[in-house]
Amino acid sequence: MLATYLSDNKQRFLDELLDLIRIPSVSADAKFDADVRRAAEFVRDRLADAGLDNAEVIDTAGHPIVFAEKLIDPAKPTVLVYGHYDVQPADPYELWHTPPFEPTIRNERIYARGACDDKGQFYMHVKALEAMLATNSLPCNVKVMIEGEEEVGSEHLGTFVAANREKLAADVILISDTSIISNEVPSLETGLRGLSYVEVEVTGPNRDLHSGVYGGGVANPANVLCQLIASLKDDQGRITIPGFYDSVADLTDAERAELAKAPFDLDEYKRDLGIDDVMGEAGYSTNERTSIRPTLDVNGIWGGYTGPGAKTVLPSKASAKISMRLVPNQTPDEITALFKAHFEAIAPKSVHVTVTPHHGGLPYVTPTDSVEFEAASRAFEQAWGKKPIPTRGGGSIPIVALFEQELGIKTILMGFGLDSDALHSPNESYGLFNFYKGIETIPYFYSNYAKMKQ
């Protein structure tokens, strides 16, 4: 019986996850390429062990994709599970209390890079499927696709999906890579933000200069970069790029009121982050600023002398990585083009600027009145004893919009993380409660969905 199987195998489920986390599958840095492949092979083997068929590692022009399936009856609906085994870079390493790739359990949480995003979350599906298969309770067909480039824009997944529509044919996509409000207040995300990520470089003189001999007479690329970046937002926190908001779909007052129902404690939020005040676009709440509104953030900036002591130099160049989170109906191509044109236009003649696009993704909104959403909502009620609150997420899973375009399938964002899991940050963690509760919740989705589709 399912519940028994889950409790009998708890420790093994966790041990397997920790083994997966120990593989530093950082997709952004080529020096980890071998580890990325090792992680893919590990996932393939666990999917086979779980009882799925045709488990394989599929090569791409980038990092490989892992695929497996269990087709029990062509007459029954098919669920496509998506996740990613790659992780964000772990630096700055010095801020980790324990090594990022040596998972440590402290106060009922797994501390490690990828503990939640997304190893901890997609692995719940591997184990839930194993449990259903072991207890003959899988009620429909399932396909599993776990990729290795989510953290770098899923560059090659699009090509793979377009070329494998038959292989990936399904009725719904199920993803666990988002958060709930809290362990007391489960929620289901109904939307995601898109992303446009660029790198800018400002070049002035052809060499670093003595700041005494030349200071005051020539443009300083670091000062100019600061001026250009500062000018991208006005004093209301609005982005000044011409046309940036043109395609933004504004929510109705009713929709905003609905979202405002989600419990939120500003003092707790500030306390958790250690800040005295929040900051953002005038006229919107913190929850709205981080979900239904687009953003522009510097992710990294560098230039000139950053070593110890003082060096009186005018740097020859300065650079920054800048990302913009997008909302319906903005597109990364449109926004990246607007950014590039504007940034080049505002640069003074005394410097040369280049704008290099990194990657992007479309925003996504899922309907809340569908059978799929209802099946997920009931699953939470059954496992958590509470109806989940619909929320809009601030993160991006670019592939979700692509699935809809290429496969014509809607996605259910059934995430079990918490905002405080410190994704992309030092000391990322995932609660053991969330890991096990997720494994318990997922089978309910399958049984609800199979019944409702009959």
Place this chain on the structure above:
Amino acid sequence: MLATYLSDNKQRFLDELLDLIRIPSVSADAKFDADVRRAAEFVRDRLADAGLDNAEVIDTAGHPIVFAEKLIDPAKPTVLVYGHYDVQPADPYELWHTPPFEPTIRNERIYARGACDDKGQFYMHVKALEAMLATNSLPCNVKVMIEGEEEVGSEHLGTFVAANREKLAADVILISDTSIISNEVPSLETGLRGLSYVEVEVTGPNRDLHSGVYGGGVANPANVLCQLIASLKDDQGRITIPGFYDSVADLTDAERAELAKAPFDLDEYKRDLGIDDVMGEAGYSTNERTSIRPTLDVNGIWGGYTGPGAKTVLPSKASAKISMRLVPNQTPDEITALFKAHFEAIAPKSVHVTVTPHHGGLPYVTPTDSVEFEAASRAFEQAWGKKPIPTRGGGSIPIVALFEQELGIKTILMGFGLDSDALHSPNESYGLFNFYKGIETIPYFYSNYAKMKQ
């Protein structure tokens, strides 16, 4: 005879300088401390070889000071030669065409860190003194003090000078650490800018954050740092720190007209730097912007993810090194305090800022109607066949103002470098012509000065 001695020993003079340059005496970085001491001992030994008495390496709380003297007659005037054997950090190393501490001679120039600033320049004095002593033509007393902390603010020299007024007693200070207009147009600098150097850090959330989950809702320290830095200058290129210009001594139209006589080719200036346009304070020429006007420049900036690829992170903190060149009658203490108060005042409540002073120095102006200046001016005429043009320099030698305060002695800035020597930059160089011409010019100063003081 002096001229013969100089020509007979040309090659050895150069070989000795190259040996000195090979010692990476970077004062800003503790990992070079042993090399800094090695350079001090090398200079002491060469001063002894040159025939000076009491050559010694004097310890300080920081890097050591080298001192030597030759007192031929208490009735005669005394010249105090000052220079520094420490050098700027050499990075970015990858931009050097040949290794910074392996001096290479190309098209009659020495390429290496410190080739000009200040090893090449102060070593001319060591060799000129050797030549005068070897040919019994030193006409007055001389004291030589070469320090090892000029590139980091001469932190401990002040204490040493204050404690050794007798030892350092002299009638004039002679320094070669500045530039001439060109090898065809010799000049003598009549002023130097002061310096205030600070490091700022902007801290927001207590950890790096996921830019999707938190983006738009919290202050991004990198964006805020850019806003704060950008706000430090207005659209006229004027510094906005309240009170910043209050103590600036403006030049009369006559003084500006005098300075404007120095030949300057803007097109050549832009071509040399590879820029399409200059940039600076409205209402002033490039030469004025780099000499008689104060500045504010970012020397280094860093924060967030600067590795390969893309990381969607909101950095927890961002930092910058900022230096301000000062003009009479600004003081580093005054300006540093104004900067700190202003920077802290304009920081939004959503971040925490710290301002850490690095070091500073007072600006300096030397009179052009003195016996000392006349002696130097004639020396150039005798060696170069041209009367040098009086100019105002943009660089800083903080110790010059201190000498006047502590010892009551004026300084003659008898430099032989060129702005194109790329001081503080990769591929710093010094012309062999300038090195030998300097050694030839210096003895004329001594004979002129000794005569004129009789």
